[in-house]
Each structure stands twice: as structure tokens, then as C-alpha cells.
Amino acid sequence: MSGGVGVRYPSGVTGSASSSASSAAPAAPGFYAARLARPGAVLAPMAGYSDAPMRQLASEQGALWTVSEMISARGLVLGGDSERLNLGRPYAGERDRAVQLFGAEPELLSAAVARAEAWFAPAAIDLNMGCPVPKIRGKGGACLLQTPEVAYALVGAMRAATALDVSAKIRLGWDTDRSVEVAQGLEAAGASLITVHGRTSRQRYTGEADWDAIARVAASVGVPVVGSGDILSAETARQRQRESGVATVMIGRGSVGNPWIFRALAGGQGGEDRPSPQVRARTALRHAELQTRFYDDDSGRLTLRPLRKVLPRYLPDYPELHADLTQVVTVTDVEQVLAPLLGTNPAQTGATASAAAEYAVSYP
Numbered sequence: 372m373s374g375g376v377g378v379r380y381p382s383g384v385t386g387s388a389s390s391s392a393s394s395a396a397p398a399a400p401g402f403y404a405a406r407l408a409r410p411g412a413v414l415a416p417m418a419g420y421s422d423a424p425m426r427q428l429a430s431e432q433g434a435l436w437t438v439s440e441m442i443s444a445r446g447l448v449l450g451g452d453s454e455r456l457n458l459g460r461p462y463a464g465e466r467d468r469a470v471q472l473f474g475a476e477p478e479l480l481s482a483a484v485a486r487a488e489a490w491f492a493p494a495a496i497d498l499n500m501g502c503p504v505p506k507i508r509g510k511g512g513a514c515l516l517q518t519p520e521v522a523y524a525l526v527g528a529m530r531a532a533t534a535l536d537v538s539a540k541i542r543l544g545w546d547t548d549r550s551v552e553v554a555q556g557l558e559a560a561g562a563s564l565i566t567v568h569g570r571t572s573r574q575r576y577t578g579e580a581d582w583d584a585i586a587r588v589a590a591s592v593g594v595p596v597v598g599s600g601d602i603l604s605a606e607t608a609r610q611r612q613r614e615s616g617v618a619t620v621m622i623g624r625g626s627v628g629n630p631w632i633f634r635a636l637a638g639g640q641g642g643e644d645r646p647s648p649q650v651r652a653r654t655a656l657r658h659a660e661l662q663t664r665f666y667d668d669d670s671g672r673l674t675l676r677p678l679r680k681v682l683p684r685y686l687p688d689y690p691e692l693h694a695d696l697t698q699v700v701t702v703t704d705v706e707q708v709l710a711p712l713l714g715t716n717p718a719q720t721g722a723t724a725s726a727a728a729e730y731a732v733s734y735p
């Protein structure tokens with residue numbers, strides 16, 4: 372497998388108080404600043420979803436950049452089992468992908484940055500400050516919102532360990548909104564970009580993301596702010612970006628089974644997110660093929676299991692296929708279930724096209 376990657380730029384050019392660059396020559400733009408020069412949206416880090424195959428499909432559709440599933444700094448430095456490697460491993464030729472690290476100890480984060488850079492060839496490194504899951508929380512993730520000075524030290528240590536951009540992804544706070552204070556501290560510590568998921572940790576995924584709070588953060592720091600939360604359509608993405616003043620938006624759940632949402636936004640305009648059922652079925656099949664290839668499991672017995680929750684999302688307007696899609700074991704199974712849409716039975720392909728208009732995302 373080749374770990375081809377994007378260009379490495381020096382970091383710290385976006386007006387942050389942190390820049391360690393002292394050269395008189397104008398610095399090349401950092402990765403994030405360079406990518407933000409064009410229109411588009413970002414694929415969110417999602418444990419169990421934003422693996423290499425999903426990132427590949429999003430990048431092909433014009434995502435500005437993608438973010439890996441979070442990787443434990445401790446596991447990366449002290450462990451090294453194949454699952455952790457798969458979390459960070461790029462697909463052949465992958466570019467424009469930030470690796471997200473999780474942890475709370477500066478020395479471990481610093482060592483993890485070096486290891487991630489050597490092994491996974493990221494374009495940037497992101498610090499997770501939003502994970503609310505108690506099992507994983509430890510003192511990292513959203514816990515850092517209670518002790519932000521620890522997060523500032525982490526960002527400083529990470530900056531010292533790499534020339535790549537270092538960013539952080541926060542929630543609004545632990546149980547109350549202190550996002551402006553935290554974002555300003557992160558900027559001073561050297562973060563090149565801050566992503567804000569507009570909920571507190573206590574809220575988990577309940578209620579609605581608070582985009583007014585995200586807008587306040589965007590107005591209070593000099594580095595680019597990326598807004599995250601509840602974007603399910605290109606239209607909503609454009610509206611949120613316009614109204615909140617963020618540099619761009621990040622899309623998570625709304626891109627599961629819908630990489631075309633990135634195409635609509637990369638084009639700068641246009642409204643139609645979803646192509647025909649045939650194209651969606653072909654892409655679902657391709658997702659299964661990429662999955663099997665990336666995890667190098669010809670039997671598909673292990674690797675298609677995680678995709679069972681994803682495949683129906685490509686075809687919300689074909690509920691009659693969902694039960695079978697959640698039983699697939701091999702790529703051939705996927706092909707068989709999707710046969711009516713793949714062109715082998717044209718009579719059926721337009722049958723429920725009108726149902727597409729009733730498409731609605733519901734997520735657990």
C-alpha cells in the first residue's frame with residue numbers, strides 16, 4: 372500500500388498569536404488556509420464511519436479535507452495493534468486528510484504526532500476535545516473542556532512536534548457554553564484552525580446544534596473556525612455558513628450514504644445533492660468493494676459488517692432493500708441485493724424514483 376500524501380506546508384500563517392515562524396520570507400499557506408481558498412465542506416471525524424473508504428468517496432466528491440476517526444495517542448504510542456493502524460492508515464494516494472488524536476498527556480501527544488506523521492502521512496493533525504463517551508473519555512476528549520489549560524499545553528506540545536498545522540475540535544463546553552474562552556486559548560496556544568460542534572458534552576447528540584454560539588466563536592478568534600452540527604443538505608450548509616460567518620462547515624451524519632453533498636458544495640452553487648438511484652446503487656457497491664480491498668479481506672466476512680448500517684443510507688427511498696442490505700456478507704451479496712438498480716433489471720430502476728422526494732434522514 373502506498374501512503375502517498377499531500378504537500379507538507381509549514382504551519383501557522385493564519386494570523387494566530389502562536390506562529391513560531393521567524394523567517395522574513397513570506398510563509399507558504401498552511402494546509403488549512405490553502406484548502407479554505409476554495410468552496411466546499413469538510414468530512415467530519417466519525418468513529419466507526421470516517422474510515423479510509425468513506426474518506427475516499429468524500430474526497431472524490433470534492434470534500435475540502437477529511438478527518439480520520441479519532442485515534443488514542445496512548446494506543447498509538449504504546450500499542451500498535453492492527454486495528455489502530457487501520458484507523459490511521461491512508462488509502463493509496465490519499466491526500467488532504469487530517470488525523471485526529473485523542474489524549475491528555477503532552478508527552479504522549481507529542482510522541483503520537485511524530486508517529487502519526489511517520490506512519491499515516493497526514494496533511495494536518497487535529498486534537499479531539501469533543502468525545503463525550505465515558506469509556507473513552509478518561510481525561511481527554513470533551514473532558515478537556517473542563518480543564519482547558521491542559522488542552523492548551525497539549526496543542527503547544529503538538530505544535531512543537533510537527534511542522535504540520537495543528538487544529539482542535541471542541542464542543543461548546545462540558546455542560547455550559549465556554550466555547551469563546553476555550554477557542555481564544557487554543558488560538559493563543561498555536562491552533563491553526565478550530566472546529567466547533569455546537570452542543571455541550573452533556574447534550575451528547577440531543578437537541579439542536581447552537582449555531583449562534585458557533586457564530587460567536589467565529590467572531591472572536593483570528594484563525595478559521597469550522598462549524599459542525601445538524602447539516603443534512605447543501606442548502607442548510609450554505610445558509611449556516613453565510614449566517615454564522617464560519618470559514619466552512621463540517622458534515623458528519625448527513626454525509627453517510629451521501630458523499631454527493633460534498634460535490635454540491637464544492638461547486639459553489641446548485642442544490643441537488645443526490646444523483647439517480649442507479650448511481651447511488653453503484654456507489655454503494657463501490658463502497659463495499661473499497662472496504663474489502665482496504666481491509667484486505669477477500670472473504671468480506673469481517674469487513675462488510677460495519678457497512679451494513681451504511682448501505683441502506685444510499686437508498687433511503689428503497690426501504691424494500693434495507694433488510695437484505697443489513698444482512699450482506701460479501702461484495703457479491705451486495706451486488707445481488709442491488710441488482711434491480713444496477714442496470715440488470717431496467718424495468719424496476721425508476722419504480723420508486725418519486726419516493727426520492729420524500730427522502731428524510733433519521734439517525735439514531
Ligand SMILES: Cc1cc2nc3c(=O)[nH]c(=O)nc-3n(C[C@H](O)[C@H](O)[C@H](O)COP(=O)(O)O)c2cc1C
Nearest residue numbers: 415416417418440441568599600601602622623624
Ligand atoms: C457515530 C459518530 C462518531 C463520531 N466520532 C467522532 C470522533 O471520532 N471525533 C470527533 O471529533 N467527533 C466525532 N463525532 C462528532 C462529529 O464529528 C460531529 O461533530 C457531530 O456528529 C455533529 O455533526 P453532524 O450533525 O453533521 O453529524 C462523531 C459523531 C458520530 C455521530
